[in-house]
Amino acid sequence: MSNSLRSLSTTGLTPKTQVQYWTDALTELCGKFDVDPLGASSLEGHINYTTVSRLKLCQIEASQHRIALPNSRVRKAEHPFVKVLFQTYGISHFEQDGRRIELMPGDCLAYDVSGPHTIISPSLTRHEVVIVPTELLEERGFHSAKMPVCKVSARTGTGRIVHDFVHAAFGEAPRLSPSTATSLADTLIDLLLLPLREVGTMSDRSGPAALYLKAQAFIRDHLRDPELSIEQISAALGCSKRYLHMIFSDRGMTVSDYIWQARLQNCRQELEDAQGKTITDVAFSWGFSSSSHFSRVFRRYFGVSPSSILKVQHQHHLAPDALMKQSVRTFRFPSA
Template sequence: MEITTIDTASVAERDRLDFWRSTVCDQFVTLDVRPAAGSDVRGRVTAVSMADTQLRKIAAGAHHFERTTRQVRTADEDYFQIALARKGRTLVAQDGREAVIGPGDFVLYDSARPFRFVTAGDFEYSVCLFPTRLLPLTRAELTAATAVRFDGRSGVGAMVPPLLAALHRLDAESLPPASRTAIMQSIGDVYVALVRSRVDPASSPNLHLLRAQAYIDEHLSDPALTPAQIAAACAISVSYLHKLFSETDTSVGAYVRERRLQACFADLARPDCAALTVGAIGARWGLPDSAHFSRAFRARFGVSPSAHRARSVG
């Protein structure tokens, strides 16, 4: 895995501001980059990539970074990101919330919506950019977890600093494709754990919803699975079933489709499923129409099932 370091010291002083702004936008996402020092900017970015995951270290003086609505609308890819503070203090704002992080703290933030970072002085971050399309999380879940300070020294947050440190040292090119895919899935699992740790502990889960989700997971292979069948198995009305899922910012059909596509995504990357055709994997998870499965998979993950398999298992 090639490591690239970009430093403003490598260009003439008169060119540094434009060079720095271009570097930050190229290596992260498009942003308004306003260093407090003006044209006399000093900054360094170290970049590592592994499959669809982008890992970055950035160090510079006091800055104001802001992603605008216009920049969001023109983006080719959305990333859900972790920013771990190594040095300095930073105000992070998104989705109507503000958090201040210092060394050892981190925040989650979403490139699909405007955000703002304001540093109090010199800073250093480790940043992980993970494609949002690969996360089995609802928009409501993602929004609830942004601009919230996580402590990287305790609880579920303690997983993040050693994970990012290890990824920066990992020689991914020496690993088999299936191993790289497994690492990607593990990173995604950490994101899911972080986001879902933000659920209000005072709000108890609806047992009817949990039963419905469990029934769906047990019957994903049935292409004829319907809301009426799910509701009957849970001894509730179809209208109440729809109400339960709408309260989680999704629908019954969307939940079933997401669970099926996630199962297919995992199986296509498994070496022990290599003997199965793409169509067979779709069928085993309740998607027997190969053309429909391929379209739905590409729409969800931005790549065809066969291309995902080739990239994952070689």
Template sequence: MDPTLKEVAMSLTLRTADVALAERFDYWRSVVCDAFVPLRAEPGEGDFHGELSTVRLGAVQLSSVEANAHTVRRTPRTIASSDRDYFKIGLQVRGYCVLTQDGREAPLTPGDFAVYDTTRPYSLSFDDTYRQLVLMVPRARLRLKPEEVARITAVRVSGRHGIGALVSPLLLRLADHFDEYESPAGPRLADNIVDLLVTLISGQLELDSPNPDSGRRALLIRITSFIESHLGDPDLGPETIAAAHYISTRYLHKLFSQEGTTVSALIRERRLEHCRRDLRDPLQLTRPVSAIAARWGFVDAAHFSRVFRSAYGASPREYRFTSEPFEGGVTLSAD
């Protein structure tokens, strides 16, 4: 079996033409489950062929999928078998697709795209040869509430009008130059893509809801995405965040107070979570704890050790070198 795509930090292409005809669809099912999330796949008629290319840009994955007729389904059983929680954005390049989720159908023709959520059932049906780009973003990066997610899934967005006309060409250019993004600039590029998607989703939420509170929520989504993208900046704070969104620091604090937390608490929680993951990452075992802390904006090693122990019940070094689970976790209490 080839290395799973989720473990490869470079562009990679897999083709069914590389295996025997009788094994192609089983191989394809394995490929798409490894690349994305566990799925049920059902072949169409005739001989099957497929090709998948993928590249990792920081926490974001961009894939190009080319195949002939088949259907994939995310079912309650496949959801239960995996804790990989993502939003996926499917952009149709060639052919036709029907995305179904949350009681809606999004018929996608070339240039159209839609958002779907891997934590709930969905299906993608392709009735002929097609090419689709799939952008996979951790759900935590967009920080949407469940009720907001349910309003935007399987909603067709035209790639020919509005901000959709900016997103479609950008993703197409990325997909045509996979090998050019295997560099330290990849994570920064991913942050820019996520910011653009947050703007798109925020606008969609505002358009689709008569609720006067939707504008505030859309702004909060943009702000939390900005925070996530700038955690490594040790100077990240209320003044910087407010200025970037053309609001006063007083209004910024009010937004977070209405959510039952503070700006500083959110920044600390997200930084600690990234540090926790890096400390348990086998590929970063030789990286100094201080370097991991600095990567996520903790410039004072002693301060980092104190807040980490408070959150997870162990020092960073203890947490890194033990397999025992620890009590505790980050709490978004007000400062």
């Protein structure tokens, strides 16, 4: 998808065709809506938009009008987006789920586009808008269907930081490489979620921290399975592999690192218990498929061989703490 700047405008069109053109312009962005110029003789509208990976960033200016997604037109497949709208000029009135919200310059509104809603702008308005596919939020453990409309301030705090970032991203988008655009989009989504989390719009029970805890629990429960993989974990937790990688890398390790570290620590504990098991018994019981491979990574991680652990336990003359000499942080775990 190109990230070049595109422009749509009703200027120069006859009043009769302006409404249809504006309807088509909105459809191209995020789905079909009913458009009403509220009795005005014309609808003067301008949209500049670009893409950053799968996000759409828009600057919209329009004379008085009303757009609506009525119940009769609700089909989620046509509007699978969450819209984050920054009011920069004029006043608008938003209605959804029985709530009526007034938007003034400096206000930010986040809402599920797929639900019935109405936006009325009684005079000239300008908006900066980010259109986010709902599946990108679901990858982060959020579900738009559970997200009520939320108004926050973009004048101060995280709201202002997000708006400034969005504004800068819009200007630089045409110059971004595809890989940079993807990274920028990930950062932008996380920033957009910050003010929403602060006001409790999106429950932390399904946020990154909660998902990390769930992943830890799943790994502990399946640690002895030699087939344990990130594909298996992400499928069980209902998130993407990419998002799972992200929440672990934010904590300084990969998913594979975490699995190998947990296995090695459990192996060492069993060896220190010295209950008659051989090194091969212990290695295979914790998901290793080769005793030589196990011995090699064990020595790299702990700085001693597994056989020396067994010897120590039999002789009872070497303190276990003396065996821990190598920093875990410098160790990179091999793939299974």
